[in-house]
Amino acid sequence: MAGKPMGKTLRTILRHWRLFAWMDLVWITRQPGFFLTYFVSDMLLALGTIATTFLLAARFEGIGPWSEPRVVFMLGYALLVRAVQDMFFGFNVAIISRRIGRGQLDHVLIQPHPVWLTLLTEGFVPFSGAMALIPGAALVLWAARQLALHPAALWLGLAAINLLASCAITLAFSFLWGSVAYWAPRAAEEISSAAMSIMREISPFPLDGLGPIWLGGLLTALPTGFVAWYPCRALLGIDPAPYAPVVTPLAAVLLSGLAAIVFYRGLMHYGRVGSQRYLSFGHRR
């Protein structure tokens, strides 16, 4: 597969996405009751995570340098990041430690594709995972109108790149911690969900009032500041530095690279020891 031409790989990815989208649609139509319960409750949960910041902004007509529409833009952006993750990396791909810890990585390894391609495509659930997409898009559009944004193509391109970079940072953080499950499958089975919780729960808050130590920590060791706060500062011009719009993409490249190295090392370890899931002493037998 390594020597496959790029066009052919792209076609494979699109074919897989179409296939998984179809299966997602079939699941919805077969169990509309279950789907509605999941969809509505997950949408409310997503809205619940941004409610605190929204209520504060509404009560005090903004938070520090963030006017009310700017806050709403950031909250919409945070929901869009969540939506992209939910739609493209469902079935525990984003919470990778569960797959590793439960021995389900074997299911990925037996596919006739590279691991990265399988992980990129088999979590695609564009319908059942779209619970944060509608409120996120609505908030961003409303805020853009209030802010009288007339975005040029360059701004739209930067916004799209930043959005993808924010998603990449969240996923990379999850994969980085999730790789621990290669060495401690039982103990670290849920570590990615703890990592994702940190990224998601802190992301809707403006971090401007924090001191340098905490702010530095939330942009490096716990890079939750890159999920919404920093990219929105850059896109809305709150941070006037000319390099501000490329900081999040750069951070995404660095963290993704680090996560890829650690994940690969874990995979090599897994290749030697395998999964103990189905052994007589396995924790999930």
Add this chain to the structure above:
Amino acid sequence: MALDDASAAAESSGWRPPRRSQPLPRITALVGSARRFYKTAAMAAAAYAGDSPWFPLDYLLRLARVVVLLSLWRTVLGGSHTVSGISTDAVLTYTLISEVFADILNCRTDLIMALWEGSITSFFLQPTRLVSQVVARTVGRWGFSLVFFSMPLLLASPALGVNPWPASPRAAVAFGVSLVLAAVIGFALEYLFLALIVALDQSPWGIEALRGALAMVLSGAVVPLALMPWGLGDVLAWLPYASMASAPLRLYTATGAPLTLILLQVGWAIILWAIALRAWQANREKLACYGG
């Protein structure tokens, strides 16, 4: 075998419940219950680190959240000393204490996750009542968090620039009473939602997510109800979620009328437990476990 059938089978095999009319056996039974409660709570506390060895990550999230929230309050309240009758210092104390007692103010038990995993069957095999078992396990977990997160956070409060003390000794006593009542209401809601999930034959995940979202917004644990926009807090203050979190925190910071808040909590505790027990009695035979 249905649960009632199991009880009937146990009685026909010679087992008899202890006679309650005589004082000595009754005292012995009470001591036995207390011992079982303590042992279950101790086991739950000891199992905490083993069951979720990455709990420090959860504590890190909680610490980060409280630091970010404190910075947000300082930003929005700025130089103003009082907003809607609450001083800036009281808001900061409210936020800190909300995180210190977060486990109790947002009372969650093992019950619904046990239903999700199918391990709820083991609850029915224990020689104790379901309620006391669940309460003991939950109190045990609270104890662990209290020692390893809440106490260190309280000790670190000077570094966060927050006064952790209650507004007065009277406020501390009222807070203690109110905290117990908040837990009683929280357990009732757990029981009620368990009955609801069984009755509707729905996935616990959906209803849990819905409940989490409601609690986050309605309870006033994060944003004091008096500081909510559009007069929302005036309405939410009468709901049971506010009695779970907002009421004790208002008493701690002396920003609410003690008698009204405690009476409201007592009222909700009675109503919710009456509904929860009735709903559970009506639906417990429908309980089905899958898990795996």
